[in-house]
Amino acid sequence: MLYRHGAYLRIFAMLNIAIGLLGPVLDRGEGADRWSKWRPTVSLCQHEDLLIHRLELLIDRRNRKLAELVADDVRSVSPETKVRLHEVHFRDPWAFEDVYGVLHEFARGYPFDTEREQYLIHVTTGTHVAQICTFLLTESRHFPGRLIQTSPPKRRSSGEPSRYSIIDLDLSKYDRIAQRFASEKREASEFLKAGIQTRNKSFNHMIDEIEHVAIHSDAPILLTGPTGAGKSSLARRIFELRKHRAGVAGRFVEVNCATVRSDTAMSTLFGHKRGAFTGATQDRHGLIREAHDGILFLDEVGELGLDEQAMLLRAIEEKRFLPLGSDKEITSDFQLICGTNRELGAGVRSGQFRDDLLARINLWTFELPGLAHRREDIEPNIEYELEQIASATGRLYRFSKEAFRLFVRFAKEPDAKWTGNFRDLSGAIARMATLAPSGRITESTVKREIERLRFSWRALEPGQDTDDESNLEALLGNKLIDIDDFDRVQLAYVVKLCRESTSLSSAGRRLFASSRKKRKVTNDADRLRKYLARFDLDWQCFVRLEEFDY
Numbered sequence: 129m130l131y132r133h134g135a136y137l138r139i140f141a142m143l144n145i146a147i148g149l150l151g152p153v154l155d156r157g158e159g160a161d162r163w164s165k166w167r168p169t170v171s172l173c174q175h176e177d178l179l180i181h182r183l184e185l186l187i188d189r190r191n192r193k194l195a196e197l198v199a200d201d202v203r204s205v206s207p208e209t210k211v212r213l214h215e216v217h218f219r220d221p222w223a224f225e226d227v228y229g230v231l232h233e234f235a236r237g238y239p240f241d242t243e244r245e246q247y248l249i250h251v252t253t254g255t256h257v258a259q260i261c262t263f264l265l266t267e268s269r270h271f272p273g274r275l276i277q278t279s280p281p282k283r284r285s286s287g288e289p290s291r292y293s294i295i296d297l298d299l300s301k302y303d304r305i306a307q308r309f310a311s312e313k314r315e316a317s318e319f320l321k322a323g324i325q326t327r328n329k330s331f332n333h334m335i336d337e338i339e340h341v342a343i344h345s346d347a348p349i350l351l352t353g354p355t356g357a358g359k360s361s362l363a364r365r366i367f368e369l370r371k372h373r374a375g376v377a378g379r380f381v382e383v384n385c386a387t388v389r390s391d392t393a394m395s396t397l398f399g400h401k402r403g404a405f406t407g408a409t410q411d412r413h414g415l416i417r418e419a420h421d422g423i424l425f426l427d428e429v430g431e432l433g434l435d436e437q438a439m440l441l442r443a444i445e446e447k448r449f450l451p452l453g454s455d456k457e458i459t460s461d462f463q464l465i466c467g468t469n470r471e472l473g474a475g476v477r478s479g480q481f482r483d484d485l486l487a488r489i490n491l492w493t494f495e496l497p498g499l500a501h502r503r504e505d506i507e508p509n510i511e512y513e514l515e516q517i518a519s520a521t522g523r524l525y526r527f528s529k530e531a532f533r534l535f536v537r538f539a540k541e542p543d544a545k546w547t548g549n550f551r552d553l554s555g556a557i558a559r560m561a562t563l564a565p566s567g568r569i570t571e572s573t574v575k576r577e578i579e580r581l582r583f584s585w586r587a588l589e590p591g592q593d594t595d596d597e598s599n600l601e602a603l604l605g606n607k608l609i610d611i612d613d614f615d616r617v618q619l620a621y622v623v624k625l626c627r628e629s630t631s632l633s634s635a636g637r638r639l640f641a642s643s644r645k646k647r648k649v650t651n652d653a654d655r656l657r658k659y660l661a662r663f664d665l666d667w668q669c670f671v672r673l674e675e676f677d678y
Contacts, residue, residue, distance in 0.1 A: 143181040146172060147238075147271065148250025149258055150187040150195050162201075166280035168252040169198050171290040173206040178292065180248075182210045186234065189215045221255045228261040235270040247273025248294065267297050320365050327504040334494055341492050342366045343373050348444065348464040348489040353496030355630070356549030359467035362496065363425040366465060370423070378422025378462065381415050385431040387633045393436050398443075400452035414451060416443055419462040428630075429489070430470040430481060437482045444488055464489065499546040499553060506539045509550065513557040525561040527569045535574045545585040555668045556581060603669055611663070619663060622656075632656060632667045 148169060155167045173180045183202060187195040192215075199211040216230050240247065249266050251259050265271050275295040320335050320342075341349065349366070351359040360382065367380040388396045395405075399414025416424060426432070432440065443449040444464055448457045466489050475481030499506070510532075518524050527535065538544060539553075546552050560569045560577050600608055600620055611619070622639065629635035636652025660666055 143245045144179060144248060145182045145184065145245045145273075146180045146248045146250055146276065147184045147273070148172070148186070148252075149254035149262075150185055150191055150198065151253030152188070152191050152194060154253055155198050156194060157197075166290055167198070167201075168278045169250070170201050170205065171280075172250060172252075172276070172278050172292065173202045173209050174290065175292060180206065180209045182212065184212050184214060184238075186214050186216050186231075188217065218258075222257050224257050224261065227255070227257050228264070231258070231261050231265055232270060235265055240272055242272050247271060248276040249273050250278070251275050252278045319369055320362065326502070326508065328497070328502045331497060331502060331505070334496075338362075338366065338494055339369070342369050345492070346370075346463045347491045348466065350490045350493040351465065351467045351496060352493060353469065354498045354549055355469050356551035357469075357496040357498050358550050359496055360425070360427055363423070363427075363465045363467060367423040367425075370463075376422060376463075378420055379418060380423050380425065381419040381462075382425045382427065383415055384427045384631065384633075386428045386630055393433060394439070394452050397436060398439055398449050398451050399454075399458070401454045405452065408453070412451075414458075416440075416449065416462065417458055417460045420460040422462055423465060424462045425465045425467065427467040428469070429466040430468045430472055430475055434480075434482065437485050441482065441485045441488060498549045500544070500549075503540045506553070507536055509553055510536070510557060513554055514561070517558065517561050523567060525564060525567050525569060527574075528571065531569050531571045531574045534571055535578070538574075538578050544581075547585055552581065552584075558668060603665060604663065607664065622659065626656075626667070 151168055155169045157163075157165050157167055169183075169185065173183065183199075185195060185199065192213075195213050199213060202209055202211050214234065216234060218230055219226050221227060249262055249271050251262050254262070262271070263275065266273060266275055275297065276292055277295065278290060278292045280290055320339055326332055326335075338349075341347075351362060353359060363382070364380055367376065370376045383397065394400075395408070395412060395414065397414055397416055399412045399417055400408050402408055402411050426440075439449055443460065447461045448459055450457055472481050472486050472490075476483045476486055499509075510527075514525050539546075548555070556577050559580070560573050563573050563576075564570070600611075600616060600623065603623065604611070608616075625638055626635045629638065631653075633653040636654075636656040640652045640655055657666065660669075
């Protein structure tokens with residue numbers, strides 16, 4: 129907010145204290161002619177509507193004589209003003225580090241009394257470096273005041289008085305700037321929500337808080353919530369926001385800790401030296417090193433073993449760690465985001481999670497609600513998923529009016545469990561779009577999908593023991609009659625195991641636990657993916673879905 133002619137200051141009974149630098153060029157003047165020249169420091173005290181009760185003038189000892197002359201002139205034009213001279217020494221007035229250090233030291237040692245005095249920091253005099261440093265120290269509240277800028281009359285020969293402007297660095301008070309900030313904040317918030325116009329008030333409030341934290345802090349963030357609530361997607365968007373607004377230079381590195389719970393976990397995260405163990409034929413950097421200057425997202429962090437947790441804690445606190453088989457520490461300065469669907473406090477109580485690690489990563493904890501608690505957001509998310517499919521395939525998919533009403537009504541019913549949360553919804557939209565070759569999703573397609581979802585949710589209810597044949601029929605429909613009995617038995621077991629697993633990789637490890645030991649290169653997820661493809665199935669058919677990839 130810009131105030132001219134001191135109107136703002138009249139309403140206060142506080143003392144006005146000005147702090148400024150002597151200008152060896154602008155403040156110079158000799159003889160009687162000096163009064164015909166505009167001198168910023170003297171003019172600061174010549175305004176009838178702005179009484180400076182005390183002037184704290186910072187001077188270089190080489191300009192002591194000029195400072196005393198200026199002080200005498202100030203007293204002559206404003207007898208009420210007490211002038212105090214403070215000698216400072218800039219070894220190089222154009223060296224930022226030197227100037228900032230001197231001004232910072234002065235600010236730290238000055239006895240500010242903000243209860244009785246208000247401070248005006250004069251930024252008209254001094255080098256450009258000094259002006260910048262003064263601004264920064266005022267903006268950071270080391271100088272707890274407002275900036276004041278003086279300027280000569282528009283026409284010096286007219287006899288007009290000099291001018292001054294008071295600048296309040298609380299930018300929220302400037303209407304146009306505040307509007308711009310509000311617009312940027314809305315854009316950042318919408319970006320974190322993937323552009324989805326959510327209608328849930330508590331979720332909107334949480335996203336606003338995440339937006340502020342993401343821009344202003346690089347402390348660890350913990351995202352909690354059920355599987356499929358969108359933790360991984362939000363973590364990636366936090367990275368993109370920080371990259372755009374906070375200048376993050378590194379990569380986004382994502383690790384699903386549930387997939388590295390084996391003898392290779394240490395190597396995967398922290399790297400190894402060649403020869404560290406059997407099979408270590410070359411050096412490996414490790415994912416934590418890959419995240420240097422970027423963001424490391426540890427999804428399902430509660431799945432990490434205690435040894436990995438100990439090394440992770442040191443990597444967070446000291447930004448250093450030892451790769452396996454190495455005696456030389458590696459440095460990696462990264463921001464950590466963790467995700468979990470577990471209650472980590474319970475893990476601490478059971479001895480499965482370190483209390484010191486939990487204390488370190490939960491400075492900022494945000495719980496993402498599941499879809500069942502955000503039913504008002506189902507409609508905008510349907511539109512979002514259709515847009516994503518259209519963007520990836522180049523084809524436009526739309527519901528008929530009746531089909532859309534039917535699906536939304538079902539989706540908002542209390543009986544709609546949405547156990548897989550937004551993954552359930554994403555998979556459902558993808559399946560219906562796939563079954564709509566003309567691009568129009570009909571009522572019959574919606575009805576089939578509703579039955580599929582209900583069956584999937586029933587299969588997860590306690591005490592439910594759905595028979596294998598029903599499982600296959602729900603997945604394959606009429607295609608089941610073309611499959612041999614021998615293949616049916618094998619496929620039924622695979623389907624059952626997939627439903628019990630949290631990811632394609634974990635299901636693959638269980639299925640191929642014996643044969644994988646005999647293979648030099650293992651890719652259990654790919655083997656399982658190829659097997660399912662023989663029957664026109666993929667991981668999206670199961671309730672516990674991985675992130676859908678168009």
